[in-house]
Amino acid sequence: MTTDAVLANHPFTLHRFPLEQKNRSLQAWDSADEYLLDYISEEYQSVRNILVLNDSFGALSCAISTLYQQDEQLPCIHFVNDSFVSTAACRHNLKENQLPLTHISFLDSLETLPHAVDLIVLKIPKNAGYLQHQLAQLSHLPADIPVIAAGKAKEIHTSTLKSFNHFLSEPKTSLAVKKSRLIFSSTTNKPVNSKFPVSWPLESTEMTLINHANVFSRDSLDIGARFFINYLPAGKKPLNIIDLGCGNGVIGLQTLKRMPNAKVTFVDESAMAVASAQQNVQHNLPERLSHCQFTHNDCLTDFAPNSTDLVLCNPPFHQAQAITDHIAWQMFLQAKYTLRNGGELRIIGNRHLDYQDKLQRLFGNCKVLGNNKKFTVLSVIKRS
The missing domain is CATH 3.40.50.150 (Vaccinia Virus protein VP39)
Known part of the structure; x- marks a missing residue:
């Protein structure tokens, strides 16, 4: 389906994948995406290398590409996802919004994360074990990289915050907006290995x-x-x-x-x-x-x-x-x-x-x- 979104004051046409699905009530972004993008557009105005985890249909990647475009130069985005469908949707939506793919490296969930990043944005996955695995990966990155996570308020539990605290710096949370909430943390360069597989x-x-x-x-x-x-x-x-x-x-x-x-x-x-x-x-x-x-x-x-x-x-x-x-x-x-x-x-x-x-x-x-x-x-x- 095709839907029009306004993210961080920029209009986008976004498709939820697969394209053939008939449920028109589902859209390719949510209020957590909106909240996260509004926040980073105000608080982080000069970053150039951004790690994006769990971007479901490319809404974050499209918006971040536009937010941090300078003199026709796009930011370097590292898109990390376990889902084939999510990666295909991101590629499609970038093209739909006349954004090239050359500034994005597409990584699956088992590849090594890049170390040279200025900002990490993360959509909180439904699977708590997968979140722990990803936070363990982030714990191996250099210290003091900001981590901004977003999710539905009802799905951010005490256990979620304990996971952040175990692998990263002590987290803080935002107020809820449109039933979504942000988590603020940062890397510490104190590596903790994942218990998986x-x-x-x-x-x-x-x-x-x-x-x-x-x-x-x-x-x-x-x-x-x-x-x-x-x-x-x-x-x-x-x-x-x-x-x-x-x-x-x-x-x-x-x-x-x-x-x-x-x-x-x-x-x-x-x-x-x-x-x-x-x-x-x-x-x-x-x-x-x-x-x-x-x-x-x-x-x-x-x-x-x-x-x-x-x-x-x-x-x-x-x-x-x-x-x-x-x-x-x-x-x-x-x-x-x-x-x-x-x-x-x-x-x-x-x-x-x-x-x-x-x-x-x-x-x-x-x-x-x-x-x-x-x-x-x-x-x-x-x-x-």
């Missing part, structure tokens, strides 16, 4: 799962995956399989174990998820690593049509703080495009989401493989 034994197996900070159900096997494992394929067919929205890769990993001739492609929009999946295959089934691909992507965008035998998926029903089914619908549409005729999409979902009706309309068939009080496992076949 974490690892734990996978129940009823000899496997150990390794999980980076921003991976869904990072500390234990989630109940959906536990139920889905009972309905994974087995056999000796040399199938091409996609673990879509793979997370730590447990579904694809279990499938590799049950299907000795299969090839599995692990796909997720989180860089940390893809890295976790690759480490888990390498650690637990190293002999199968050559049969795997690991792809950081927006669902199955740009995958070849009619190229896959089976797609396994536990679709999310939220994007950041927004509850939405557009990601699931995108996964279903792209799975149909990617599957060969006779290929199968097999999913697990919460029963109340009514995926059965969506899949029946899209594929013309839908079979219930199993269910319990919370989840249902569904299978659909692509027919010509």
